[in-house]
Amino acid sequence: MSDSRRTPDDDPDFTPPFCANRLCRFHLEAGPEWRWKRNGIYTRRSDGRQFQLFLCLACRRGFSTRAFCTDYWLRRRDLPAKIADLVSNGTGLRQAARCLKVSHATIGRHVARLGRHCMLFHLERTRDLVIEEAVVVDGFESFEYSQYFPFHLNLAAGQCSWFLYDFTDSPLRRKGRMTAEQKTQREALETELGRPDPRAVEKGMTDLLKSLCRHVPADGRLELASDQHQAYPRAVRQVRLEQKTRAEILHEVTSSKEARTFQNPLFAANLTDLLLRHSHANHRRETIAFSKRRMEAISRASIFQVWRNFVKRRRENGDEQTAAMYLGLVEAPLAWRKVLGQRRFPDRAGLEEWRWTYYRHRVSTQVFADRQRFHELERAF
Ligand SMILES: [Zn+2]
Structure with a gap:
């Protein structure tokens, strides 16, 4: 599709690639055996624009080119x-x-x-993307609702490309310096709502690493760089245990006290943190x-x-x-x-x-x- 025909309803030659009905057997895969036909024109009342209608001959549901546009309902x-x-x-x-x-x-x-x-x-x-560089993983700290509910976005960024491959989230327990009053408040909230799972970072990181491993060939290796967070080696062990492939995971740890310069192996993560906080x-x-x-x-x-x-x-x-x-x-x-x-x-x-x-x-x-x-x-x- 050329740029001027940027959406399916801008393209007069658009043919549906699959059935828009998610319950139809031709929704997930529609090979040459899928039969459909053009089924008239629909005129939008608000602006008089016309759209092609289709009929799926398998599920007998009708749909228009609009079903393939992101602004379908809007x-x-x-x-x-x-x-x-x-x-x-x-x-x-x-x-x-x-x-x-x-x-x-x-x-x-x-x-x-x-x-x-x-x-x-x-x-x-990124479906067919193969990771060919070291990946920096890091916890980006923020909070939801109030400072009593911090969480990590676990980020994975390419060391050379700075491409943000993936992220997961992990709720955390509030820590750091607190006044006596804040400690009482935290205790009251935890009594009422329970404490967040102490293994949440490990779980979030495990999901993240598994997702990264999908982009590494079966006999390849995933090179990881991170700070000394205690949960990360546990997540690496967990993924090594669960992975059915022979992909190797190498984990290099850098102290978070090291200068956050361009030369720092964790630069890609520091840069992503900065951009996310800034943007x-x-x-x-x-x-x-x-x-x-x-x-x-x-x-x-x-x-x-x-x-x-x-x-x-x-x-x-x-x-x-x-x-x-x-x-x-x-x-x-x-x-x-x-x-x-x-x-x-x-x-x-x-x-x-x-x-x-x-x-x-x-x-x-x-x-x-x-x-x-x-x-x-x-x-x-
Ligand atoms: Zn159908």
Whole structure:
């Protein structure tokens, strides 16, 4: 599809690659035996635009080209790209709402939707990627709701490419210096809500390493660099035990006291930390725009991942090269409208269990107990 025909409904020759109905047997794979036909034209009432309709001859469900567009359900179809741009450039959700003249709840829903799309987009674009460099893993610390609920985003960045390969999350217990009053408050909260799992970092890191190992040949090796966090070697051992492949994991540890310069083996992670804190308002120091829910921080991290790898150039003062171009995944930087060109379908993405948790917005924020916000998949499509 050329750039001027950036979405399926801009393309008069568009043919559906598979059935849009997720319950149809031709949704996951549609070979030559899949039969469908063109089934008339649908005129959108709001602007009189016309769209091709199709009928699947297997499940007898109809759908239009719109079913393959990211703005399928939307009235304000200009919003996703604008919101992605604003939140990637340090704007808080309420500020974005004021800029775009919508409610902040609308921005929240769009951020969740963008996060889901970005997760699927990134997975699809990196499906065949082979990791050929050392990977730096690190815990990026932030908090949800209040400083009593810190968490780590466990990040994995390429040592040379600075490509953010993947991330997971781990809730933490508040530590560090606290006043007597704060200690009492923490105790009260823990009595009411329970303590976070002390092995959460190990679990989050294990999921992250397993995901990285998918991109290493069976007899290859994954070179890891990290600080001295005690949970990391345990996660490495766990993955070595569970991996059915012969891929080797080498783990090099660098003291976090070493100067954070360009020469530091953990530079790629330090740079990602810095960019994430600088670009997303929810992670700024002393901010009032912090995430009220961890799930929201995860959605935003997915948006950040696509922005960092595919949209933003690697060096602010260098040429146009993005991290994805450095790895040979694409030939040019991608604009948000390109990233958002085509809708992605979760069932086709082969999501691991923890990633389904992200997709369905099932990461709960302890303090909200049974008042969580989950995302239910539409029954059909
Ligand atoms: Zn069908």
